[in-house]
Amino acid sequence: MNEIAITVKDLVVRYRKLNKFSIKKQLLKKHQRDKGPKTFEAIKGISFEVPRGEILGIIGKNGSGKSTLLRTLAGIFSADEGEVDMHGYGVSLLSIGVGFQKELSGRENIYLSGMLLGFSEDEIKKKADEIIEFSELGDFVDAPVNTYSSGMHSKLAFSISAILETDIMLVDEVLSVGDERFKKKSYAKMKSLISNKDRTVVIVSHSLGTLENLCTSILWLHEGEIKMIGEPKKVIADYREFMK
Numbered sequence: 001m002n003e004i005a006i007t008v009k010d011l012v013v014r015y016r017k018l019n020k021f022s023i024k025k026q027l028l029k030k031h032q033r034d035k036g037p038k039t040f041e042a043i044k045g046i047s048f049e050v051p052r053g054e055i056l057g058i059i060g061k062n063g064s065g066k067s068t069l070l071r072t073l074a075g076i077f078s079a080d081e082g083e084v085d086m087h088g089y090g091v092s093l094l095s096i097g098v099g100f101q102k103e104l105s106g107r108e109n110i111y112l113s114g115m116l117l118g119f120s121e122d123e124i125k126k127k128a129d130e131i132i133e134f135s136e137l138g139d140f141v142d143a144p145v146n147t148y149s150s151g152m153h154s155k156l157a158f159s160i161s162a163i164l165e166t167d168i169m170l171v172d173e174v175l176s177v178g179d180e181r182f183k184k185k186s187y188a189k190m191k192s193l194i195s196n197k198d199r200t201v202v203i204v205s206h207s208l209g210t211l212e213n214l215c216t217s218i219l220w221l222h223e224g225e226i227k228m229i230g231e232p233k234k235v236i237a238d239y240r241e242f243m244k
């Protein structure tokens with residue numbers, strides 16, 4: 001089966017650079033004209049394809065563009081140039097710190113996130129108890145999310161995406177969510193989600209050992225460009241050598 005789940009073609013993603021605000025300059029009324037380009041290119045025209053069922057790991061040093069790429073695949077950022085095609089598959093992003101309405105309760109956010117992922121209210125209702133149980137939030141599930149600790153926040157985020165399974169799962173560094181026990185539990189859950197041969201997974205992580213175990217292919221991103229893509233052992237070995 002050689003079906004393609006994700007196509008990325010000549011993708012460019014830019015951030016707008018904010019003018020630095022300086023109180024000192026304001027006070028001295030010294031306005032300096034901002035020189036140089038107004039945008040920063042985080043992804044510089046990359047192309048690759050992910051076949052259905054593949055588990056693609058993305059590695060690269062800090063600031064190389066991994067999260068930017070993942071968020072573009074998730075549709076949170078849009079391409080400034082080029083294109084991203086998820087071929088009509090349902091996509092969810094497992095990530096810490098995105099997507100909750102903080103004044104709403106955990107339970108309300110389960111419904112909201114589920115609907116944003118394209119599930120019906122009935123489908124979410126059927127899975128809600130399982131999500132709450134997996135998240136270990138207990139009664140806190142009915143408290144506003146802005147009262148949660150960061151650990152509770154990420155446990156809920158993980159549980160929603162992990163229980164409401166989608167065809168394509170994008171995973172951003174959540175392999176280390178919560179305390180030791182939850183970490184083990186979420187890793188096991190990830191493994192079972194990944195083991196579904198129809199599911200396509202893209203994982204961003206700095207845990208090279210974990211990626212080598214989980215992934216069928218690795219993409220090494222370097223300063224917004226693809227340095228290497230291919231067999232996990234080979235790419236990770238070269239990356240380790242490079243990072244020495």
Ligand SMILES: Nc1ncnc2c1ncn2[C@@H]1O[C@H](COP(=O)(O)OP(=O)(O)OP(=O)(O)O)[C@@H](O)[C@H]1O
Pocket residue numbers: 015016017040042060061062063064065066067068069
């Ligand atoms: N909101 C933003 N505005 C401007 N520049 C940004 C913004 N977010 C990220 N960048 C820049 O884009 C580049 C890529 O960032 P990104 O977060 O994608 O890197 P990363 O590979 O995920 O890094 P890390 O391993 O540290 O998580 C970095 O140079 C970063 O400074």
